[in-house]
Amino acid sequence: MARLCSGAFRxxxxxxxxAGVWGAxxxxxxxxxxxxxxxxxxxxxxxxxxxxxxxxxxxQRLRRRLALRWLGAPLPPGRxxxxxxxxxxxxxxxxxxxxxxxxxxxxxxxWLRTSPxxxxxxxxxxxxxxxxxxxxxxxxxxxxxxxxxxxxxxxATRAKRERIFAAWVxxxxxxxxxxxxAKGRIRPEEQQAYTASALLTEYLLARADARRLFRFxxxxxxxxxxxxxxxxxxxKDIAALExxxxxxxxxxxxxxxxxxxxxxxxxx
Ligand SMILES: [Zn+2]
Numbered sequence: 001m002a003r004l005c006s007g008a009f010r011x012x013x014x015x016x017x018x019a020g021v022w023g024a025x026x027x028x029x030x031x032x033x034x035x036x037x038x039x040x041x042x043x044x045x046x047x048x049x050x051x052x053x054x055x056x057x058x059x060q061r062l063r064r065r066l067a068l069r070w071l072g073a074p075l076p077p078g079r080x081x082x083x084x085x086x087x088x089x090x091x092x093x094x095x096x097x098x099x100x101x102x103x104x105x106x107x108x109x110x111w112l113r114t115s116p117x118x119x120x121x122x123x124x125x126x127x128x129x130x131x132x133x134x135x136x137x138x139x140x141x142x143x144x145x146x147x148x149x150x151x152x153x154x155x156a157t158r159a160k161r162e163r164i165f166a167a168w169v170x171x172x173x174x175x176x177x178x179x180x181x182a183k184g185r186i187r188p189e190e191q192q193a194y195t196a197s198a199l200l201t202e203y204l205l206a207r208a209d210a211r212r213l214f215r216f217x218x219x220x221x222x223x224x225x226x227x228x229x230x231x232x233x234x235x236k237d238i239a240a241l242e243x244x245x246x247x248x249x250x251x252x253x254x255x256x257x258x259x260x261x262x263x264x265x266x267x268x
Contacts, residue, residue, distance in 0.1 A: 147201025
């Protein structure tokens with residue numbers, strides 16, 4: 001199952017770690033410069049060797065940092081082998097993660113089509129999917145995947161979501177919870193769904209920790225959302241949870257709640 005992640009609203013800004021990589025590639029044909037790098041968890045194919053080396057180090061760092069932040073412990077060694085392919089595309093910013101969920105596929109595949117200026121955040125967003133798929137398999141809903149991955153997005157992408165949110169509040173038309181929970185896929189152009197996913201995740205992390213957020217996602221898919229809302233958050237049903245979410249969103253619009261999820265939430 002592919003996860004498509006759009007980064008159409010990211011701003012261009014200098015990425016210190018890749019500026020030299022881009023310089024090394026300029027003036028020569030990309031095809032003859034492809035770089036390869038690998039370790040026990042990653043196999044990298046990048047625009048040139050310096051880019052491949054940088055991407056491997058960054059992926060290793062993200063694998064550790066994201067697992068500690070969201071799972072409370074590193075992923076076990078040898079789990080979640082991932083192939084990362086970076087296609088240089090100065091005018092694009094796209095990332096896709098296709099997880100290895102069943103044989104014969106044994107490796108997650110991350111495809112990046114982006115510029116050196118944007119690759120850091122795009123990789124971080126996709127690495128959230130890699131870490132979650134490695135730990136949870138396919139047991140989490142798409143809105144939760146994207147809501148957690150959204151915490152790695154760059155400031156311009158966050159600003160775009162804030163503008164969408166402001167328009168909702170102004171019009172009085174807040175997103176329907178049932179529709180979001182039922183989504184089996186979010187297409188790259190569905191920025192409203194990405195925004196709703198980010199805001200629902202932020203709200204649920206304001207209510208309780210990541211362990212309960214993930215439990216809610218798993219239980220909802222297994223036994224239905226009314227049951228999950230009751231068992232995990234003590235809400236009567238999804239309608240009651242939606243009412244509380246909307247109340248929280250209106251408070252957020254007036255600056256009455258924190259604008260980012262609490263960092264460092266742990267499972268154990
Ligand atoms: Zn994504």
